[in-house]
Amino acid sequence: MKKFGPSFLVSLLLHAGLILLALISLQLNPPPVKVASVPVTIISDMPSRQMAEAPVDELAVKTPEPIPQPEPVPPQPTPEPPQPVPTPVKPAAKPAPAKPAAAPPDKNGMKKADPTPVKKPAPKKPAPKAKPKDDLLSRLAATPSQAPTRRQARASTQKTAGISAQGFGPADAGQKTALDELMRRMQDNWIVNCDVPGSREVNPQIKFTLSPNGRVMQAQWMNRRTDPVWVAGANLALAAVNKGQPYAGLPDGLYNRPITFTFSAEQFCRGQ
Amino acid sequence: MMTILSYNFQRAAVILMGVVALFCFPLVANAQDELTGTISQGVLKPLPIAIAISGNEASGGDLGDKISKVIMNDLESSGYFAPINPAAFIQQNPDVAVQPEFASWKTINAQYLSNGRAFVDADGRLQVDFRLWDIFSQNQLLGQSLTATPENWRRIAHKIADAIYEKLTGQEGYFDTRIVFVAESGYKTARVKHLAIMDQDGANPSYLPVAGNNTKVMTPRFSADSQEIAYMALTADSARIYIYNLETGRQEAVGQIKGMAFAPRFSPDGSKLAFSVSQGGATQIYVMDLRTRALTRLTSGGFINTSPSFSADGSTIAFTSDRGGSPQIYLMNANGGNVRRITFGGGSYSTPVYSPKGDQIAFTKQSGGRFSIGVMDAGGGNARLLTSSYLEEGPTWAPNGRYIMFFRESQGGNPSLWMVEVTGRIERAVPYPGGASDPAWSPRLK
Numbered sequence: 001m002k003k004f005g006p007s008f009l010v011s012l013l014l015h016a017g018l019i020l021l022a023l024i025s026l027q028l029n030p031p032p033v034k035v036a037s038v039p040v041t042i043i044s045d046m047p048s049r050q051m052a053e054a055p056v057d058e059l060a061v062k063t064p065e066p067i068p069q070p071e072p073v074p075p076q077p078t079p080e081p082p083q084p085v086p087t088p089v090k091p092a093a094k095p096a097p098a099k100p101a102a103a104p105p106d107k108n109g110m111k112k113a114d115p116t117p118v119k120k121p122a123p124k125k126p127a128p129k130a131k132p133k134d135d136l137l138s139r140l141a142a143t144p145s146q147a148p149t150r151r152q153a154r155a156s157t158q159k160t161a162g163i164s165a166q167g168f169g170p171a172d173a174g175q176k177t178a179l180d181e182l183m184r185r186m187q188d189n190w191i192v193n194c195d196v197p198g199s200r201e202v203n204p205q206i207k208f209t210l211s212p213n214g215r216v217m218q219a220q221w222m223n224r225r226t227d228p229v230w231v232a233g234a235n236l237a238l239a240a241v242n243k244g245q246p247y248a249g250l251p252d253g254l255y256n257r258p259i260t261f262t263f264s265a266e267q268f269c270r271g272q
Numbered sequence: 273m274m275t276i277l278s279y280n281f282q283r284a285a286v287i288l289m290g291v292v293a294l295f296c297f298p299l300v301a302n303a304q305d306e307l308t309g310t311i312s313q314g315v316l317k318p319l320p321i322a323i324a325i326s327g328n329e330a331s332g333g334d335l336g337d338k339i340s341k342v343i344m345n346d347l348e349s350s351g352y353f354a355p356i357n358p359a360a361f362i363q364q365n366p367d368v369a370v371q372p373e374f375a376s377w378k379t380i381n382a383q384y385l386s387n388g389r390a391f392v393d394a395d396g397r398l399q400v401d402f403r404l405w406d407i408f409s410q411n412q413l414l415g416q417s418l419t420a421t422p423e424n425w426r427r428i429a430h431k432i433a434d435a436i437y438e439k440l441t442g443q444e445g446y447f448d449t450r451i452v453f454v455a456e457s458g459y460k461t462a463r464v465k466h467l468a469i470m471d472q473d474g475a476n477p478s479y480l481p482v483a484g485n486n487t488k489v490m491t492p493r494f495s496a497d498s499q500e501i502a503y504m505a506l507t508a509d510s511a512r513i514y515i516y517n518l519e520t521g522r523q524e525a526v527g528q529i530k531g532m533a534f535a536p537r538f539s540p541d542g543s544k545l546a547f548s549v550s551q552g553g554a555t556q557i558y559v560m561d562l563r564t565r566a567l568t569r570l571t572s573g574g575f576i577n578t579s580p581s582f583s584a585d586g587s588t589i590a591f592t593s594d595r596g597g598s599p600q601i602y603l604m605n606a607n608g609g610n611v612r613r614i615t616f617g618g619g620s621y622s623t624p625v626y627s628p629k630g631d632q633i634a635f636t637k638q639s640g641g642r643f644s645i646g647v648m649d650a651g652g653g654n655a656r657l658l659t660s661s662y663l664e665e666g667p668t669w670a671p672n673g674r675y676i677m678f679f680r681e682s683q684g685g686n687p688s689l690w691m692v693e694v695t696g697r698i699e700r701a702v703p704y705p706g707g708a709s710d711p712a713w714s715p716r717l718k
Contacts, residue, residue, distance in 0.1 A: 183309050190314035191383070193352060195695050196441050196674075219409070229442030235406060235413065239383055240314075242408035258306045267312035 175253045182247060182254065183261065190240035193232075194269035202233035206241050207260040214246030214255075222260065237263035318354035319440060321347065322382040325402060325432075326365040327390030335390045335425060336365075339400065342429035343386070343436070345473060346447040349691075350437060350675075351698030356382055368401050377407045384413075386436055390425070398422040402432055404439060414439050426475060427717070434716075444672040447472060450714040451677065452492045452501050455479065456687060456707030463707075465489050467503055467516075472670075472713070474703035482516045482523055491710055495538045498714040502526070502536035502545060513547055515562075527565055529558075539582045546570075546580035546589060557591055559606075570608035579623050582606070583650065584630025590614075592622040601635055603652075614652025623665055626650065627673045628715075632694070634667035634676050645678050647694055658696035668713045677702065679709040 193199055208219035219241050221234045240263065247254075323343045327336035340358065347353035362376035366387040377385050388402030397419050404414035414435060418428045427448060434445025455468035455477075467489045470477035480501070482489070488506040495502070501516045511532035516523040526533070531551030538545055539559075546559045555576040559568045571577040575595040582589055586606060593602050596613060599620040604611040615621040619639025626633055630650055637644045637657060643664045648655035664680040674694055681687040686707035692699040702711075 179307055179309060183311050187311045187313045188315065190311060191317055191319055192314035193319075193441060194316065195352075195693065195697065196443055198442070227442070228438065232440055232442035235409075235440070236319075239406055239408045240311075242410075243383070254307070260306060260308045262308070262310045263314070264310050264312045265314070267310070268314045272316065 175251050178251045178254055179259075182250060182259075185244045185247065186240045186261065189243040190263060191236055192265050192268055193236075194265065194272045196229060196232075198227070198229040199233060200266050200269040202230050202265045203262055204230065204234035204237045205260055205262045206234075206237050207258060208241055209258055210247055210250070210255045212255050214248040214250070216242050216245050216247075233263075233265060237261075318348075318352055319383055320354050320356055320381055321384040321386065321436070321440075322356045322358075322361065322377060322380070323347075323386050324358065324361060324364075324366055325386075325388040325390055325400065327400075329422075330392060335398075336388075339390055339425060339429040339432070342426055342473070342475075343433045346430060346433035347436065349473065349700060351693055352437070352441055356380060368403055371410075372405055372407075374405075374407055374410050377405075382407050384436075384440065386414075386432070388432075390428075392422055393419075396422070398425055398428065400425075400428050400432065404436055426471065430471070430473075443674060444716070446670040446672045446675065446716065448717050449671060450498070450717065451689070451702070452480075452494060452712050452714070453679075453689060453704075453708050454489055454492065454710040455704075456709060460684075463488075467492055467501070468708075469518075470704065472702075477704060480516060480518075481521070482514065491535050493537050493712045494714045496540055496542045496715060498717055500538075500542075501712075502538060502547075504534040504536065506532075506534075511550075513545070515545075527560060527567060529567070533558075535579050537581055540584055540586045544582075544586075546582065548578040548580070550576075557589070557608075568608075570604065571611075581625045581633075583626045584628060590624035590626060590633055592624065599638075601633070601652075614648070615655070617655065623667060625667050625669060627669050628671055629673050632673070634669060636665040636667065636678075645676060645692065647676070656696070658692045658694070659690070659699055664690070666710050668711050670713055671715045677711045677713055679711060681709070 203223075205222040206219055207222050209217045211217050219238055221238065224234075225231070241261070323340045325336040325340045325343070327334075327339075329335045337358075344355035348355050360380050362379055363373045366372040366385070368387055368389045372385055372387060383406070385405045385407055386402055387405070388400055390398065390400045393399050398421065399417060399419045401417045402415070403412055405411070406413055416432075416435060418431055420428050430448035433447040437443065437445040437447065449472045450469055451472055452467065452469045455466045456463050457466075458464045465488050467480040467482050468477055469480055482501075482503070482505075490504045490506060492501050492503040494500070499517060499519050501518065502513060503516065504511055504513050511534050512529070513526040513533045513536045514523050515526060526536070526545060526547075529549055531549045533547050533549050536545055536547040543562055544559050545562055546557060548555050548557055554574045555578050556572065557570045557577045557580045559570060559580075560566070561568075570580075570589070571591075571593070573595065575593055576599075577591055577593045577595075579592040580589050581591070588603055589606055590601060590603050592599050594600075595602075599622045600613055601615040601621045601624045602611055602613050614633075615635070617637075619637050621635050621637050623636045624633045625635070627647075627650075632647045633650055633652075634645065634647050635655075637646055642660050642662065644657040644660040645664055645667050646655055646657040658676065659678075661680050662683050664678055667676045667678045669676055670691075675691050675698075676694065677689060677691040679687045680690050687709040689702035689704060689708045689711050690699065691702055702708075
């Protein structure tokens with residue numbers, strides 16, 4: 001009888017080992033999915049409720065008026081101008097109604113992250129740029145070269161498609177160009193979602209003024225509606241207005257002046 | 273005396289005119305001063321949003337991170353949001369009780385921030401407080417506190433994602449939903465089919481212990497309240513429809529029906545069940561009143577009529593029929609009257625499913641050796657294909673009517689679940705570790 005050599009034994013051991021490994025791996029294969037009843041536990045009501053630390057209630061969020069203002073810019077270090085003493089029979093001597101952003105109260109009613117000392121609210125500083133009405137008119141008529149504190153409006157090299165401005169006379173061509181530039185900056189930040197049903201009818205009108213340092217003030221949604229698609233669209237338009245600030249380098253005539261832009265998703269989405 | 277009166281009258285008139293001028297002038301001036309414009313160009317891109325929920329589990333796990341990841345995954349999968357990688361955050365773990373550092377979030381171009389905290393309270397319940405901020409307006413858009421048992425943390429995450437989605441799109445959210453489907457395993461010639469259920473994002477998959485497992489189960493469909501599932505179980509000599517209650521685990525066969533019953537679908541109010549019965553070479557559509565078990569036949573003739581689907585108001589049923597020579601989609605009144613064909617294009621059309629709002633019908637089209645998923649107006653017309661491949665069918669709507677899930681199978685491969693947005697722009701695979709077909713999307717969970 002033929003004897004089995006060492007090579008045969010080694011081969012036998014290797015084969016046996018391989019078979020053993022295969023069996024182990026089969027054993028280790030996890031079951032595909034646990035066969036069990038699905039625990040359909042309906043969690044308890046999860047109501048929206050106020051948080052103790054942040055006294056912002058839902059109602060305040062749902063009716064976002066006033067539209068929050070940006071962080072206040074520190075007042076200019078120029079000395080306080082003497083207060084004009086208005087006489088009751090001369091209303092024209094009153095300061096212009098357009099005031100730069102006074103330090104807004106914490107609109108969300110929350111404490112600030114920055115532990116700066118609390119300012120006393122009483123001694124409100126007057127608007128640093130507040131001027132009588134006749135001065136406002138003269139500023140509107142001023143050319144950019146008469147406003148040395150700001151850069152002149154850049155000549156636009158971009159296409160003017162997608163924007164249309166109103167409110168200028170024949171002599172205001174420079175300001176119209178500047179307004180076009182302002183609108184261009186905002187349209188670059190305006191994210192639109194044309195796919196949401198109803199979004200193509202959303203045309204929020206956002207009214208705001210620009211402070212002399214280019215900050216957006218008193219941005220408000222004028223044609224307010226409660227439709228959630230409109231609310232979402234208006235939030236995106238407000239974000240577009242706020243995102244590009246500070247709007248520097250514009251002619252004086254655009255500052256401290258009410259501006260209303262209509263964000264026409266209808267026109268934009270028509271081509272999408 | 274007259275002089276004094278006249279003087280006083282003149283004085284009053286002057287004062288009155290002054291007052292009028294005082295009130296009118298600013299209005300006129302403002303009207304003249306106001307600049308207006310129309311912006312009609314914008315940017316089409318997902319909204320950049322940062323999600324920062326903090327909080328640790330008692331076991332040491334990072335619960336906040338886990339919740340944040342689920343929210344980010346939900347929002348990103350919708351195609352409307354671009355969550356920002358938390359590694360880019362400058363302000364780490366922003367406290368939900370104080371305003372975020374807006375400048376830090378502006379720096380990383382976050383347009384929105386949702387921050388919050390997760391913790392287990394003294395009663396052992398998980399609580400998650402969160403807020404949604406508009407970074408550039410520095411305004412809080414949303415603030416909520418949610419509670420649940422700790423094992424339901426994923427549902428809390430889905431509900432937060434729903435709230436954010438709703439606030440920023442104006443559309444109803446769909447993340448806190450489930451998918452019931454047929455899990456397939458084994459060789460193609462001897463597939464084992466289990467009824468299975470999972471979250472819409474593919475998490476928590478498990479088999480349902482229902483009759484018909486280890487045989488063939490098909491076409492599961494949710495009831496309007498998400499608590500019941502109707503499905504067909506096929507054995508060697510019969511095909512029956514069962515209703516399984518997810519809450520109680522109770523299941524029952526639907527009546528004693530001669531022939532093979534399949535393709536069940538609940539009516540919107542849950543009081544009726546429509547299905548097909550194949551008998552003697554023809555297939556007819558029946559409706560059963562689930563309270564009285566009364567059965568009504570809606571179609572007749574020697575044709576194959578199948579895949580009934582109720583409209584949102586329950587007044588109309590869409591179905592597939594070959595009465596015109598090839599499978600096409602027809603509508604009929606809920607009582608079987610007023611049958612009209614609504615598809616006329618080349619190829620065959622099947623599996624019509626009304627959208628939750630009832631304004632659209634999803635369908636499967638077979639043409640030129642390929643299958644496509646499409647949508648059309650509820651009355652027919654304006655049909656458009658959203659996706660196409662070697663084999664795909666079984667469309668089912670998300671509860672907000674913005675997405676359609678279906679299953680796709682490559683040649684020789686396993687079926688898998690996919691979802692597509694109704695514009696066709698967004699398409700993604702639904703994760704499941706195995707073969708999956710015949711999906712049905714639940715309504716939003718309560």
